[in-house]
Amino acid sequence: MKQIIDTNAAPEAVGAYSQGASNGDLVFTAGQIPLTPDGRLLDDASIAEQTEQALDNLVAVLAEGGAEPADVLKVTVYLDDIEDFEEMNETYAGYFEQEPPARSAVGVESLPKGAGVEIEAIAAVE
Template structure:
């Protein structure tokens, strides 16, 4: 199969038995990222905009570790604790996909790891 584990020291360490990302051939599967600061382990969650940007920066760090960027992303999954935050999350998220945004879904969930408000995963193709 040729499975390669991708790790970035610029993104938070996994908080469970999973990898930050797994690459198979030209496809990278990035695990859900939350707004943890990779250096301090502290949550960045003063407001939903700041939290979403922190999540996107963590995704970017993992993509970069695989020599990819947001232009390579073909699919995202967004999980939010409150769909009332959708417009704010969408605005922050959209700043990372200026042209040809990926496919995606946004789902409201009752709870996320460490009680964060947003978690995002993605799939990218080289």
Template sequence: MNNAISTEKAPAAIGPYSQAVKAGDTIYVSGQLPIDPATGAFASDDITAQTRQSLTNIRSILEAAGTDMSKVVKTTVLLKSIADFAAMNEVYAQFFSEPYPARAAFQVAALPKDALVEIECVAVL
């Protein structure tokens, strides 16, 4: 049985989806835009701050699910510009330690609300 996970410490879904879903011992976190849940606005207009906010949102959702960043096994990073890869990677490295999760990173044509980054993940309990 699937159970929705939600927290006010991360932005509410902007469509018909859950912040995360628990299925068995696995947590699937929806793509997190860099929205500050306190203001409803982007944390900033630069990739460093936006990456930090997206990952902070993920951390908050995982905590609400009863797990943490050390239990993330896979991430997907969507970038508006692949030129931001190095700057995103510097911030990303501050949220994870070895063994690092598996990851895919893509440049996409556009992201919701014209964000610079969106990150999703899969974690275990």
């Protein structure tokens, strides 16, 4: 049974999608960009700061779905400039210090609202 995840601790969806969804065993997050919960876009911030905000949003959606970073199985990171990989990775590593999940990082032409990074995840619910 599909359960929609909605939390005020992450920004509202900016389109026809949910912040996340779960079937009770897995949590799927929508891609999170560096948008604060109050709607301020950090598009002029460094990739490290953008990554931190995107991951803070991701953690909030996971928590609302009953998961935490240690439960994440797979992460996909989209960067509008793949040259930002190292800076993103340094920040990212702080969120998944032990037994990091599988991850893909992809360079794309552009991201919603001009963001430099977008991050989504799939987690197991304990």
